[in-house]
Amino acid sequence: MLIEKKTQEILYKYKKILIAYSGGIDSTVLLYNLFKLRNKYSLLLRAIHINHNLNYKSTFWMKQCFLQCKKWNISFIYKNIYIKHKNNIEQYARKKRYQIFKNIIYKNEILVTAHHLDDQCENxxxxxxxxxGPKGLSGISKIKIFDNLILFRPLLKISKKQIICYAIKKKLKWIEDPSNKNIKYDRNFLRNIILPKITTRWPFFKNAVIRSIQNYKEQEELLTDLINPILIKLIQKDNSLFIKPLYNFNIIKRNFIMRKWIEYNKYYYMPSRKILSIIWNEIVCCKNHNTPQIKIGQYIIRKYKNYLYCIKYFPNLQKNTILVWDNINIPLILPNKLGKLIILNLNLNYKKESIYIRKPHNNEIIYIRFNISEKCYFNGIKNKKNINYIWKKLSVPKWKRDQIPLLFYNNILIAELEHKLVTKEGIASIFKKDNFFIFWKKIY
Structure with missing residues (x-):
């Protein structure tokens, strides 16, 4: 058994296992080990095979994987990826794979991959x-949690040589993908050209790399422990970063804090020194009234007053965006993954989180708009106020305002649903049968 005792105990703890099964030697050895451990630990195994459609044999390989899983009585799932990009194929394929994993993973199930010691060195x-820096050079973790996905790598301390010897000894059959020899890919160039030459000259080089990885990991953990008391004070409840104290820090400390804050916001690709310099000089230190921003992957870094925000990128919702809510008995799905609106009965669990308004009359159409500047009498405010004025008083950044649903009956603004602002025209009457609650169920 290649999977050591302590690692087996982790598998026993989780029970439900989704195995990323390519059919190559690494994932075949992993699948075989889990198959052998299944009865011992009452494991519930599923295998997912992703066909990248980059080789004319890919459908045949998928069938081989299916037959192998059938032989070992392991539930088999397969998905297709079609890669149109000519650049960054590895990165694009990885992103697509993990999107699929996230979509099919069960509750309390962990994703298990066949990353091994040689992968660690290549990384x-x-x-x-x-x-x-130390963060990147500290290597891949045995257990990693991201996007509500638990990723576990049980073979991380096992070398490729051990895996090959084990597969031959157990007479396992696996797929040989010729693209693994194509050195146009950086990983294959390292695997097939660079690392063999290094290890021929210095046989213990890989072990030395693993020691360096451990040193970097310890340094990163120590730096994080030292900076955490400051981060706790600077990171706000909405995950923004209070930037005023950063002016008093040197560039090294400042950059580390910004990196950690970006990581805290669940952005997994760390910004370069150049990006950090742009964030500081062009966003933090910007003196004009514009709102400069920088897009990193799927996220945007921007400033509002004395705070930095790291937010998921979505296109701005235009003023002409109108969502008609024809049937209020059915939840209304909002754009940009903002969640959905639900009409609730008076006997409800989300009363505090909901907004209480009057029902529309028979001749009133209910709909949602965004990014509208309306002057109204809001409940609790004596004078007629523009909604942008209220948002400004509430310190709502401009980009957040654009994503706030505004409820209309015909051409009359009834309520702003983020801060539960009800207009004079939307106030619920004293007759409860004429009122209802709207609950905005957000996606976090």
Missing amino acids: FFLFLKRGS
Whole structure:
């Protein structure tokens, strides 16, 4: 058994296992080990095979994987990926794979992959090539949690040589993908050209790399422990970063704090020194009234007053965006993954989180708009006020205002649903049968 005792105990703890099964030697050995451990630990196994459609044999390989799983009585799932990009194929394929994993993973199920010791060394060199610091050079973790996905790598301390010897000894059959020899891909170049030459000259080089990885990991953990008391004070409840104290820090400390804050916001690709410099000089230190921003992957870094925000990128909702709510008995799905609106009965669990308004009359159409500047009498405010004025008083950043649903009956603004602002025209009457609650169920 290649999976050591302590690692087996982790599998026993989780029970439900989704195995990323390509059919190659690494994932075949992993699948076989889990198959052998299934009865011992009452594991519930599923295998997911992702066909990248990059080789004319890919459908045949998928069938081989299916037959192998059928032989071992393991539930088999397969999905297709079609890659149109000619650049960054590896990165694009990885992103698509993890989107699929996230979509099919069961509750309390963990994703298990066949990353091994040689992968760890290759990753070290790839991050070194990018000029990474201790965070990047600390290698891939045995257990990683991201996007509500638990990723576990039970073979991380096992070398490729051990895996090959084990597969031959157990007479396992696996798929040989010729693209693994194509050195146009950086990882294959390292695997097939660079690392063999290094290890031929220095046989214990991989072990030395693993020691360096452990040192970097310890340094990163120590730095994080030292900076956490400051981060706790600077990071706000809405995950924004209070930037005023940063002016008093040196560039090294300041950059580390910004990196940690970006990581805290669940952004997994750390910004380079150049990006951090742009964030500081062009966003934090910007003196004009514009709202400069920088897009990193799917996220945007921007400033509002004395705070930095790291927010998921979505296109602005235009003023002409109108969502008609024809049937209020059915939840209304909002754009940009903002969630959905639900009409609730008077006997409800979300009363505090809901907004209480009057029902529309028979001749009134109910709909949602965004990014509208309306002057109204809001409940609790004596004078007629523009909604942008209220948002400004509430310190709502401009980009957040654009994502706030505004409830209309015909052409009359009834309520702003984020801060539960009800207009004079939307106030619920004293007759409860004529009122209802609207609950905005957000996606976090």
